[in-house]
Amino acid sequence: MMRTIGLLGGMSWESSAEYYRLLNEETRERLGGHHCAKSILLTVDFADIEAMQREGRWDDAAHALAEAATSLERAGADMVLLCTNTMHRVADAIEAAVDVPFVHLVDATARRVAAAGITTVGLLATRFTMEMDFYRDRMRHHGVEAMVPDEPDRAIVHDVIYQELTQGRVEDSSREEYRRIIAGLARRGAQGVILGCTEITLLVGPADSPVPVFDSTRIHVETAVELALGGPA
Template sequence: MSQKVIGLVGGMSWESSAEYYRIINERVRDRLGGLHSARCLMWSFDFAEIEALQHADRWDDATALMIEAAQRLERGGADFVVICTNTMHRMAGQVQAAIGLPLLHIADPTADRIRAAGLRRVGLLGTAFTMEQDFYKGRLVERHGLEVLVPGEEDRAVVHRVIYDELVQGRVEEASRQAYREVIARLVERGAEAVILGCTEIMLLVRPEDSPVPLYDTTTIHAEAAVDLALSEYGAAIPG
């Protein structure tokens, strides 16, 4: 079976990008056996540059960098593009418009799994940008018909702080795991039937046993969807 080349836009942060690389290669080995591994390319950012643009609200500059990264992957021979972060799907539409390759949006395979499980009302954890802006929630609601709950203001601040002050720096603190458990519990009290780990680093901290409802880890789901596409016959069309 011929593999397509996965183009990974990574480095946001490298900790979660390393998980993408691991999961993708493990799944290819599981599917094909033997010594098989994934055919992939990765463009990895210096995350300090991206983080500074995010928090300075310089999204146009960040978009230009993301487009450049995707175009580098296209020139390098990628068959489709995967943005290895939830937050930077804020500019997924602009990136898709600037390249001639499909872009596998992180929200779509996540929503597909949730709907396949018969669930509709979901909690969303992520950076403040992901939880508060409409680029991610709106896609889940409008394209997939989900009802999305986000934490209250204080809980959103805690979730965001832990991501940037700890997880992207490779720190996994037990106190933060407990804080996330409490945030999840409050979402469940409000009716969440499942919780989306909508930041690719959260899977480093939160485990299934930390939640009374199913957790949907976007890192693993996105990586597995990339493998499905890479091993599909000639590449099934990706919804735009």
């Protein structure tokens, strides 16, 4: 029997929609027929969370998301997925608030990268994820070093996410910029590249990179489905 996956979403809703789609596709691929994932989705208002990010109110964001996670648990979720890379900045507070497993995106991604024999990987994500320590430090625990683009390329990556992708815009010119930035990371020694923001997968994929691509969203979903079906986390 499949366990119920709790999805903590809304950051952005485009990201949550992608999580929901991948979750059900992965479940159907594993179980066949008309199977879909047992899940509960709770969305927060991204306008509130984005303001907390911008203003550096991470404690407020941690409190809001921890409360949302407890609501998922009360509703019957057997595990919690936070459907965003950036807000794993407050993952510890969320994990501490619930008694059910919290499926950590960075752990899942780092294990996949390490299993591929890669020790240095490029990271494309929001400015918060690229510049704060929480993501790269956790990757290092798995023996993986994450490098990020130089300025002004970090600004380009971040602005495309917030000004275009989370607004439902997918621009060819931005795809070309991302391709250029990925190629630059490869030239600097990145053996692979992590798409460390769900919305980025709407813009680029493996065909846009000269090195292997690790889609953190898909890896996160695959890890959760494995756990939900009784496998290892």
